[in-house]
Amino acid sequence: MKIKRNIMVHNSLPDGANALMINSGTVHHSHHKAALVSYLDEEFIPEYLDHAYVNKRDWRNLTAEELICITADDTRNDHNTVYVGEIPEELKTCFKNIGLEKSVDRDEVFDRFEATPQLTLRATQLLNEFLEPLSNDKNFKFHCIGVNYPNVELVAANTTMLPKGFKQAEKKFLGIHNDGTQLMTIENAHTFGNRISINLGKDTRYLLFVNLSLKEAYNMLSEKLAAEELAKVNVSNIPKYFFAHFPDYPVIRIQQKPYQYYIAATDNFFHDGSTLGGTHLDVCIVYFGSFQY
Structure with a gap:
């Protein structure tokens, strides 16, 4: 199935189009053998929620036609475009000096921030200076430090109901999803x-996403479902319906090397992060706002 021109990509990465790949769609997790995760003293095969769908692994480079289809134009804004690029050199150096990439677990990540208060303060200042011009003159705020194990194909999981000190194998992964x-x-x-x-x-990590807004995904479903069934579709279950009826709609994968970023309206389209192929702890910092450039 051909991709539509809907969610666009504004690409400022040094690798350009080589940082992007595309596949032939998704499958229900029960038809997909998850990769073994082996890190520190844990070894497990990720388990998914019953309704979860995951990406196929037949990645390839985008054609010239596909690149044109997703390339951002002057209509780009904070919800119809994924922006990707690198942080400024001074900010990059500051984070390198904090040494987060040397951390082996979540506790050590925060220990390194606490052990370098001046560097942490400077990193915060530099982050604000970097984000301010991208903020659309709107407020933005720190959300979290995200930490994931390496070699996890799709990282998102709801851990709010798990006990303190839970093992990674206890997670039930969401599959490709929308936030909200x-x-x-x-x-x-x-x-x-x-x-x-x-x-x-x-390590390099990846953003995987379907370049359709929720509205467009719903419109596509309206051509497949009877009115009675369409009335059941909502913001919580739309991934299940969409991937069941459009398993051949492609997923796009963007390579995100260390100190590179993505900006994305993750409430508005299907996506997930991936650390597949990695061997070191995955660490990212997330801010919420209305960013664009």
Whole structure:
């Protein structure tokens, strides 16, 4: 199935188009053998929620036609475009001196921040200077330091109900999904801004996404489902419906090397992060706002 011109990509990465790949769609997780995760004293095969769908692994370079289809133009804004690039050199050096890429677990990541208060303060100042021109004159805020194990094909999981000190094998991974809260609907998900995620780890990580807004995904479903069934589709279950009916809609993968970032309205389209192929702890920092450039 050909990709549509909908969610666009504004690419400022040094690797250019070579940082992007595309596949032939998705499959239900039950038809997909997950990669073994072996890190520190844990070894497990990731398990998914019952309704989860995952990407196929037949990645290839995008054709010239596909690149044109997703390349951003002057209509880009904070919800219809994924922006990718590198952070400034001074900020990069500051994070390198904190040494987060040497961390082996989540506790050590925070220990390194606490052990270097002046560098941490400087990194915060430099982050604000970097983000301010991208902020659309709107407020932005720190969200989290994300930490994931290496070689996890799709990293998102809901851990809020797990006990303190849980093992990674206890996670149930979401599969390709859209973010959101109870306040959101398919109609208004695009109004909630976006996020910037910066890779602070040692390994390359990936953003995987379907370049369709939730509205467009819903419109496509409206051509497949009877009115009675379409009425059941909402912001929480739309991935299940979409991937069941459009398993051959491609997924795009963007390579994110250390100190590179993506900006994306993850409430407004299907996506996930991936550390597949990595051997070191994955560390990223996330801010919420309405970023674009």
